Amino acid sequence: MVDDLPPLPPTLADVAELAGVSRQTVSNAINSPGLxxxxxxxxxxxxxxxxxxxxxxxARHLRTGSSRLIGLxxxxxxxxxxxxxxxxxxHALVEASREAGYHLLLFSGGPTALGARPDPLAGYDALLRSxxxxxxxxxxxxxxxxxxxxxxxxxxxxxxxxxxxxxxxARHPWVDVDGAAGTRLATEHLIERGHExxxxxxxxxxxxxxxxxxxxxxxxxxxxxLATDGLAIRIEDTIDAGWTASAALLDSVAPTAFVCASDxxxxxxxxxxxxxxxxxxxxIGVVGFDDSQVAQVVPPGLTSVRPPLEQVAVxxxxxxxxxxxxxxxxxxxxxxxxxxxxxxxxx
Amino acid sequence: MVDDLPPLPPTLADVAELAGVSRQTVSNAINSPGLxxxxxxxxxxxxxxxxxxxxxxxARHLRTGSSRLIGLxxxxxxxxxxxxxxxxxxHALVEASREAGYHLLLFSGGPTALGARPDPLAGYDALLRSxxxxxxxxxxxxxxxxxxxxxxxxxxxxxxxxxxxxxxxARHPWVDVDGAAGTRLATEHLIERGHExxxxxxxxxxxxxxxxxxxxxxxxxxxxxLATDGLAIRIEDTIDAGWTASAALLDSVAPTAFVCASDxxxxxxxxxxxxxxxxxxxxIGVVGFDDSQVAQVVPPGLTSVRPPLEQVAVxxxxxxxxxxxxxxxxxxxxxxxxxxxxxxxxx
DNA sequence: GGAAGGGATTCGATCGTTCAATTCGCGGAG
DNA sequence: CTCCGCGAATTGAACGATCGAATCCCTTCC
Numbered sequence: 001m002v003d004d005l006p007p008l009p010p011t012l013a014d015v016a017e018l019a020g021v022s023r024q025t026v027s028n029a030i031n032s033p034g035l036x037x038x039x040x041x042x043x044x045x046x047x048x049x050x051x052x053x054x055x056x057x058x059a060r061h062l063r064t065g066s067s068r069l070i071g072l073x074x075x076x077x078x079x080x081x082x083x084x085x086x087x088x089x090x091h092a093l094v095e096a097s098r099e100a101g102y103h104l105l106l107f108s109g110g111p112t113a114l115g116a117r118p119d120p121l122a123g124y125d126a127l128l129r130s131x132x133x134x135x136x137x138x139x140x141x142x143x144x145x146x147x148x149x150x151x152x153x154x155x156x157x158x159x160x161x162x163x164x165x166x167x168x169x170a171r172h173p174w175v176d177v178d179g180a181a182g183t184r185l186a187t188e189h190l191i192e193r194g195h196e197x198x199x200x201x202x203x204x205x206x207x208x209x210x211x212x213x214x215x216x217x218x219x220x221x222x223x224x225x226l227a228t229d230g231l232a233i234r235i236e237d238t239i240d241a242g243w244t245a246s247a248a249l250l251d252s253v254a255p256t257a258f259v260c261a262s263d264x265x266x267x268x269x270x271x272x273x274x275x276x277x278x279x280x281x282x283x284i285g286v287v288g289f290d291d292s293q294v295a296q297v298v299p300p301g302l303t304s305v306r307p308p309l310e311q312v313a314v315x316x317x318x319x320x321x322x323x324x325x326x327x328x329x330x331x332x333x334x335x336x337x338x339x340x341x342x343x344x345x346x347x
Numbered sequence: 348m349v350d351d352l353p354p355l356p357p358t359l360a361d362v363a364e365l366a367g368v369s370r371q372t373v374s375n376a377i378n379s380p381g382l383x384x385x386x387x388x389x390x391x392x393x394x395x396x397x398x399x400x401x402x403x404x405x406a407r408h409l410r411t412g413s414s415r416l417i418g419l420x421x422x423x424x425x426x427x428x429x430x431x432x433x434x435x436x437x438h439a440l441v442e443a444s445r446e447a448g449y450h451l452l453l454f455s456g457g458p459t460a461l462g463a464r465p466d467p468l469a470g471y472d473a474l475l476r477s478x479x480x481x482x483x484x485x486x487x488x489x490x491x492x493x494x495x496x497x498x499x500x501x502x503x504x505x506x507x508x509x510x511x512x513x514x515x516x517a518r519h520p521w522v523d524v525d526g527a528a529g530t531r532l533a534t535e536h537l538i539e540r541g542h543e544x545x546x547x548x549x550x551x552x553x554x555x556x557x558x559x560x561x562x563x564x565x566x567x568x569x570x571x572x573l574a575t576d577g578l579a580i581r582i583e584d585t586i587d588a589g590w591t592a593s594a595a596l597l598d599s600v601a602p603t604a605f606v607c608a609s610d611x612x613x614x615x616x617x618x619x620x621x622x623x624x625x626x627x628x629x630x631i632g633v634v635g636f637d638d639s640q641v642a643q644v645v646p647p648g649l650t651s652v653r654p655p656l657e658q659v660a661v662x663x664x665x666x667x668x669x670x671x672x673x674x675x676x677x678x679x680x681x682x683x684x685x686x687x688x689x690x691x692x693x694x
Numbered sequence: 695g696g697a698a699g700g701g702a703t704t705c706g707a708t709c710g711t712t713c714a715a716t717t718c719g720c721g722g723a724g
Numbered sequence: 725c726t727c728c729g730c731g732a733a734t735t736g737a738a739c740g741a742t743c744g745a746a747t748c749c750c751t752t753c754c
Contacts, residue, residue: 007502009476011710022734027712037732054476058414059710061405062739069452074441077434080643087424087434094421094455103479104453105416108441129356129401132450239644267644274646296427297586297614298645299621358740369704374742384702406740409709697754704747709740717734724727 010051019047030055061131069105070097070320071133073123075140076108080239082263082294085309089161092313093137100317105133121150128156135320137161148172159319161312163332165208173319174332175312179209179289182305182337183216183259186287189303189339190257191224193347195285199255200232201242201265210234210261213289217259231255235265242268250276250284257285257345263292266302270344281346291340301342308335357398366394377402408478416452417444417667418480420470422487423455427586429610429641432656436508439660440484447664452480468497475503482667484508495519506666508659510679512555520666521679522659526556526636529652529684530563530606533634536650536686537604538571540694542632546602547579548589548612557581560608560636578602582612589615597623597631604632604692610639613649617691628693638687648689655682 012023019026021044028035029044036044047053061067072093074086094104107123124147127133135157138147145167151158152172164170190198200217203210214232221228230253235241242265249255250272260266266288273280280286281300288295291306315333322330359370366373368391375382376391383391394400408414419440421433441451454470471494474480482504485494492514498505499519511517537545547564550557561579568575577600582588589612596602597619607613613635620627627633628647635642638653662680669677 009478012712013710023710024712024735025733028733031712035732040732052476054473056409056710057477057479058405058408059739060712062403062409062741063710063712065739067405074438077438077640079435079640082640082644088426090437090453091421091424091455094453098455106437106441106451106453108438108445126401129399130404131356132404264644267646271646293424293426293429293639294641294644297429297611297641299614299618359742360740370740371705371742372703375703378742382702387702403740406709407742409711410740410742412709695754697752699752700750702747702749705745706743707745708743711739713736713738715735715737718732720730720732722727722729724725 009056010053011056012053015044015047015051015053018051019044065131066134066324067132068102069133070102071105071107071124071127071136072139073107073109073136081237082239082267082288082292083237083290085290085292085307087293089139089309089313092310093316095310096313096317100321102134102317102320121147124151124156128154134324135159137316137320157320157323159316159323161316162209163334171329173323173329175315175319176332176334177307177312178334178336179213180216180219182289182307182339183213183261184220185216185337185339186259186289186303186305187217187220189341189345190259190285190287191220191226193257193285193345195257196226197231197253197255198226198257198259198285199246199249199253200228200260201245201249201258201269202232202234202261203237204234213261237262237264239264239268239271242266243271244268246272247275255284257287259287261289263288263290263295263302263304266304266344267294267298270298270302280344286344287339295340295342300344300346303342303345304340305337306340307337311335356403357400358403359400362391362394362398362400365398366391412478413481413671414479415449416480417449417664418452418454418471418474418483419486420454420456420483428584429586429614429635429639430584430637432637432639432654434640436486436656436660439657440663442657443660443664447668449481449664449667468494471498471503475501481671482506484663484667504667504670506663506670508663509556510681518676520670520676522662522666523679523681524654524659525681525683526560527563527566529636529654529686530560530608531567532563532684532686533606533636533650533652534564534567536688536692537606537632537634538567538573540604540632540692542604543573544578544600544602545573545604545606545632546593546596546600547575547606547608548592548596548616549579549581549608550584551581557608564606584609584611586611586615586618589613590618591615593619594622602631604634606634608636610635610637610642610649610651613651613691614641614645617645617649627691633691634686642687642689647691647693650689650692651687652684653687654684658682 012026015026016023026044029041033041097104109122138158138160148160160174163174163176202214233245235245246269258269266286269286270280273284278284288302288304291304295302295304359373362373363370373391376388380388444451456469485505485507495507507521510521510523549561580592582592593616605616613633616633617627620631625631635649635651638651642649642651
């Protein structure tokens with residue numbers, strides 16, 4: 001039995017020979033076509049096409065020092081929450097990267113299984129030292145981002161999805177979604193529907209991200225002259241916490257609507273309503289944050305703040321290209337979310 | 348202002364000089380430590396550690412021909428469905444690959460924007476010819492997989508998640524989830540809870556995947572001597588279709604439970620129940636398929652067949668390693684799902 | 695004592711591309 | 725007629741690792 005291997009891909013030299021030019025000329029045809037005489041270019045192009053030539057990435061990477069790969073660390077999918085935004089974001093990032101001639105390299109946080117502290121830096125270091133990627137996209141900067149400062153310290157190129165909340169000295173480019181603007185949209189939407197007692201379900205006060213979103217609710221309420229006393233509560237980001245807290249609020253201050261820091265919390269509210277025989281929408285308004293798949297499909301549809309992830313991805317890649325081209329750092333970009341209106345705020 | 352660049356990473360030669368050995372000895376220390384005398388190995392190791400050396404992936408790739416990268420094409424996240432399994436799967440695959448010393452390279456299907464047919468092969472070809480990846484994981488083989496036969500034709504190494512339903516000549520390794528076993532679990536679970544009129548909500552008959560899942564329901568019903576006449580319906584995989592179809596079934600044959608080919612369809616059933624004031628669980632049993640985040644969090648919790656994606660990923664990587672080591676193809680692997688029981692089948 | 699053996703280490707070439715420097719060819723200016 | 729200048733194409737070296745073959749050194753055996 002003959003174990004015929006796949007044919008070896010053609011190289012620059014093969015193309016050069018076929019076209020009757022030198023290797024370098026073929027290289028130029030690909031990288032700086034303007035240097036060639038039109039007739040030569042055509043001849044080389046024809047040779048490239050007929051051989052099905054594509055530059056060997058390894059050789060190019062070795063010579064130029066650029067792998068045209070962007071590193072993205074993904075954390076385990078959180079089950080039993082509604083935080084599935086990663087899916088949409090990853091795809092948007094793949095698409096934006098492709099248009100810039102980059103691919104995405106995924107890696108995980110190392111041995112999370114057992115016997116190891118969950119080192120947030122594992123993986124970054126190895127990829128950096130082996131020159132596997134040109135840059136990183138860092139996503140979970142809201143956790144006091146040790147990654148960002150660590151990467152900055154090593155002068156590793158990276159762009160963050162999320163503001164450097166805690167670190168005033170941070171000088172890296174970032175892209176973020178304006179959480180306050182999102183909850184402002186949500187609150188105004190509810191007020192327009194006639195609600196006045198609008199509760200806030202948010203995270204612990206040490207979450208800067210959570211406080212940002214809370215501010216949008218608070219500002220809007222104040223601007224409309226609506227009271228907020230006792231209407232805000234800070235809890236963990238789980239369905240059960242949202243469930244318990246919303247039940248307690250209904251019993252104490254009797255809000256007619258909830259603005260939530262996440263879809264997960266909003267789903268907790270939906271559970272309370274179902275348990276009490278109340279209808280989301282006509283009886284109690286509910287707005288989530290993230291526009292997860294859950295928000296889109298859960299009956300009767302959860303109105304939710306939708307982060308413009310496609311736009312975020314485009315801006316991240318734009319910043320990355322500037323960074324890699326050693327252009328001056330343009331600072332941060334703040335993008336406005338939209339509101340996806342569904343049944344949970346219908347009357 | 349000094350634009351101090353990141354320091355150049357150390358090379359084999361640097362380590363060799365520090366340790367007082369040749370380049371090749373350092374290379375051996377990394378790739379075949381058994382060849383070195385223990386004392387030499389220790390000396391080299393110390394030099395490696397103190398310099399923070401890691402092999403340059405580009406150089407290694409160029410020389411060995413292996414990029415230690417696995418290509419995975421991701422399609423746009425389908426919104427307004429409950430098919431978020433990709434998230435869990437991608438992470439499981441990243442993790443399994445990491446343990447085998449591989450990383451995942453994500454790519455998309457090319458210019459899906461406008462003016463282009465959605466070529467399912469775009470991306471594969473470019474990566475293959477530029478030797479960017481060692482192999483592919485192909486996931487959407489249920490679509491009559493042109494990828495599989497195309498890749499096989501080019502002798503490109505790949506492993507499929509999904510059986511080669513239509514192609515008897517297919518000789519590539521694959522891993523799949525036993526859909527019939529899953530719906531068997533679901534149907535038996537409902538029968539144990541006292542249900543006898545159990546409906547099937549599935550896909551069009553030309554979906555082999557859907558017919559596989561349907562078979563599990565049908566076999567189980569037959570084995571228990573339960574009638575299935577008029578209880579099965581074949582529709583598209585959308586919430587609206589599931590909604591409409593389940594409403595029609597309730598009016599015509601009045602089933603007490605639904606087994607669905609997907610969580611998306613099951614969510615459609617939930618919508619019907621909410622609209623009619625019926626409770627999922629006590630009134631009507633509902634079982635989905637995929638164990639998506641939606642199933643996990645939607646009130647009152649959707650019982651769902653859970654594909655063992657972590658196990659699938661491990662088997663895929665195992666098959667990939669065998670393939671790349673030119674070991675004989677071990678054929679396919681069929682894995683049994685489990686049932687995640689939740690409120691939608693409670694009494 | 696010398697040859698044979700074998701484990702440890704070294705040397706030179708090579709993977710496919712791009713960079714830097716050079717050569718070639720041609721037209722116009724001196 | 726020579727020389728300069730410029731665009732177009734070529735040549736040789738280098739990126740950092742691994743492969744194959746050669747070399748060294750030390751032990752063992754006759």
